[in-house]
Amino acid sequence: MKETNMKTRLLTLKTIKTIFDVVLVLASLLVVLNIVLHVFNITKGNDIIAGLALIEQNTEPIVIEGDINTTIDGLTINMKPVGLQVSYYFGGVDEHPVVVLHRMLYVVALNLGTIFFIFVLFLIRNIVNSVYKSYKADKDSIGRCVFTKKNIVRLRYISAGFVIMPFIELLVYYLDKLFLQRYVSIEGMSIVPMNGIGSVAWDYILVGLLFFVLIEVFRKGLRLQEENDLTV
Secondary structure, three states: OHHHHHHHHHHHHHHHHHHHHHHHHHHHHHHHHHHHHHHHHHHHOOOOOOEEEEEEEEOOOEEEOOOOOOOOOOOOEEEOOOOEEEEEOOOOHHHOHHHHHHHHHHHHHHOHHHHHHHHHHHHHHHHHHHHHHHHHHHOOOHHHHHOOHHHHHHHHHHHHHHHHHHHHHHHHHHHHHHHHHHHOOOOOEEEEEOOOHHHOOOHHHHHHHHHHHHHHHHHHHHHHHHHHHHHO
16 A cells, blocks of 8 residues: 555656646747747847837827717817827837847846746756655655755745846836836827836745745754654
8 A cells, every 4th residue: 555655656746747847848938939039020120019118198188179979069178198008119220239139128028927937847847856756766755855955945946036036027127117218208208118116026025935934944844853753
């Protein structure tokens, strides 16, 4: 019975590792393909979206006058766009490397979530692989196989990744904002990045800190268990 349970656990671990391998490869290919396609479009000089922006304010109102079914005779409607989403394009990018650099920043920003997902998947995949090898060789408990020194470091990297992620998003936001202010400035309009500071995933910091605390609790718990086993 014990041998059967052991084989089942090994098979489960191997299956999980294989699933992580497949997802990791597919996600990596997706990001690489996306970046390659954007680079190809840039080098070919195709008209592609250089970015998305938001017209937050417009000092000159758009005045609509005329026969409109939904208006009363003689009524003038003054309209101001609030949060109007626009896409912008560039021509002659060969002469302006800064635009190409911004384009690449935009591509990275679009794939930021996927890149972070790949980073976490890669570390979890290595943890599962480590547990599989340790359990297969030593037949130790799964808990002890998970919380080895190397895996503790990997888990800390994951928790650190969650903490750092919002600050990377914030950096991308400010770089995009700086670019728009300098190169896409239009008189009478306030143009800002499509994704504002409010869209930054600040809750990731809490997830990372909680994850870090749980890692330390489990690690210390296992160490106490090992010390207890030695004294018995």
